[in-house]
Amino acid sequence: MRARRGPWRSLTVRLGLVYVALFLTSTAAMFGAAYWFGVHQPMVKEASAVQREAGSLAAVDRAGGRDALLRALRLREKSGPRRAFHALLLSDGRVLTANLPSWPRATIADWQLLDADISFLGTEQDYTALSVERRLDDGARLIVGRDVEDIDDRDEIFSVAAAWLILIAAALAIGGSVAMGRAVGRRIDAVTQTARRVMAGSLTERIPLRGTGDDFDELAGTLNQMLGRIEEAVDAVRRVSDNVAHELRTPLARLHADLDDLRMTADESERQRLADQALAEAGRLQSIFDALLRIARIESGRHHAGFRRVDLSTLLADAVEFHLPDAEARGQRIESRIAPGLMLEADPDLLFQAISNLLDNAVKYGSDAGAVTVSAARMATGVVVEISDAGPGIPPAYREKVTERFFRLPDTAGEPGSGLGLSLVSAIVALHRGRLRIDDAAPGTRVRLELP
Incomplete structure (x- = not known):
């Protein structure tokens, strides 16, 4: 009221x-x-x-x-x-x-x-x-x-005209004031009523535009864009909530079943196996919560970023060396095209985590006996890093969704992982005021990082 x-x-x-x-x-x-x-x-x-x-x-x-x-x-x-x-x-x-x-x-x-x-x-x-x-x-x-x-x-004419002029001017001023007040009032009421409907839960509401291109139209357009971003954010939160519930249901159910069987069995070897399974599920749950917490802290600005001068060329070489055994195990090769002496201000730990996640995805979803390419070069706006694989690629309809928490492509639901890797990469790139792009490598996927 x-x-x-x-x-x-x-x-x-x-x-x-x-x-x-x-x-x-x-x-x-x-x-x-x-x-x-x-x-x-x-x-x-x-x-x-x-x-x-x-x-x-x-x-x-x-x-x-x-x-x-x-x-x-x-x-x-x-x-x-x-x-x-x-x-x-x-x-x-x-x-x-x-x-x-x-x-x-x-x-x-x-x-x-x-x-x-x-x-x-x-x-x-x-x-x-x-x-x-x-x-x-x-x-x-x-x-x-x-x-x-x-x-x-x-x-004498001025004396008579003065009285009429005052009356006419007052009438015109009051009439113009009322007309202006109604025009402004209608535009403000449109914003107010839309805001109340949004507060009531209708996130699809938008402020009507007059098409005049005036200040009110510009304000309404800006507010509509804001409402659109809020709607997208709320939808993303809902999807994350659904995904969290879905992702946690299975390990919690397995953990509950293992603990229940552990309580009922008397065989020592079986008890050890069930205990190991329970610990593994608990560890998986712990890693999911740790990843969610880390993403939330980065996105909210509560993460204490240790920015300093970083040799990106060396960092990329270390990441490639770290994932080389996994690639070789699948018969893949990693091709490096990294320009030397690429320096930038960054948090080396977070940046290594982002590159490592991208390399892990490239090795995991790339084709067997295929190639993973890592390139880095200095451009006019900063440093550009590209990681591409020769796998099946990501369909265009899913490229904007893969950075959402727990989002998994339909044909990768059975693969190991929690669906938080690209979400963490996106948060780290945003913290560095950079840009993340996912394109088609024909075949495969190309991920491009633009870091200022």
Whole structure:
């Protein structure tokens, strides 16, 4: 039973909120940039220009008097790219000249937007005057301005658009977040549901792929490969369990029968024979368990490997010499094609065990009076060792299974051995980060070891 969790612990909810926040932030940033360049900067530029004009007009008043100022104001009204406005008020409040319809009673500190609508032939023309004020030497107020109606209209448009933009952006962000959350959630749920079915025991389950080649498909493909390896490993464990039970049943039954007969017989020679048979069966069981334990320790990394610089050429020659008597007993010959001075980092004991197992198989399953060939050479990627025989060979369908514990070819079930030799070889090669290949020697079997 799954524990209930709050919405804030959901990855899709958190991703959705991040998406909404980023979408709204980016929209606000773009809107702010548009407002800055479309309204604020032009308004500041016009304010600076009007400030300079006001300063110039105040200088005209100081230099040429009031009449010169009046002439400059009339001339200014008729020139410039924008309509010019002004108001000249004496210190007692009387209006000396003005084309502004109104102005504030208080002094304009910096700049201010004033309504400057003008009626012309019964039609009202809208103007907005960006106005600044200067105090003249005699206390008169000089207010000058320029029409910025177009910029003010843009400001109003931005103000209205901002409200709509926020609503539309929020709707799009939330909609996109929900769609993204559902898409991601479906992919995650597919992984979760598949994992639960696998946990329930259905190892054949796989995560469905969309065929889009995106990150989720790549993840699903990787997980499917992992599930396939797990299924293969579990199947291998089951086969090993079955094989262990099968392999141990016969020696245990014989051991039990020998001990039971030993208890019942009174003949001393018969008792000795039965005791020897029981010890032989116990020894065979002990060797099976030792081999299984050694393979398990190597594969799990618990074996303390004594890696050091090893002369592989000498090691191969020693292995050939060790198996030469068995080969000669069957009329076989061992042909060595070993390059001298092959050095590599390895555990010599484990490596000798692997080579010895392969030679033992080659002699045991090779044809009588045939040849066993041992070759070794240095390649670009390391050292390659090949051991081949002239026997019946291993059918292609069984070449990937012969390294499993207790696996025996159907036609070799009666041969001596426990079926653990190639399993041990495979574990030793993997420990040395090498590669084991079993091919057809036409006739016979060729085993190839690639050691880095």
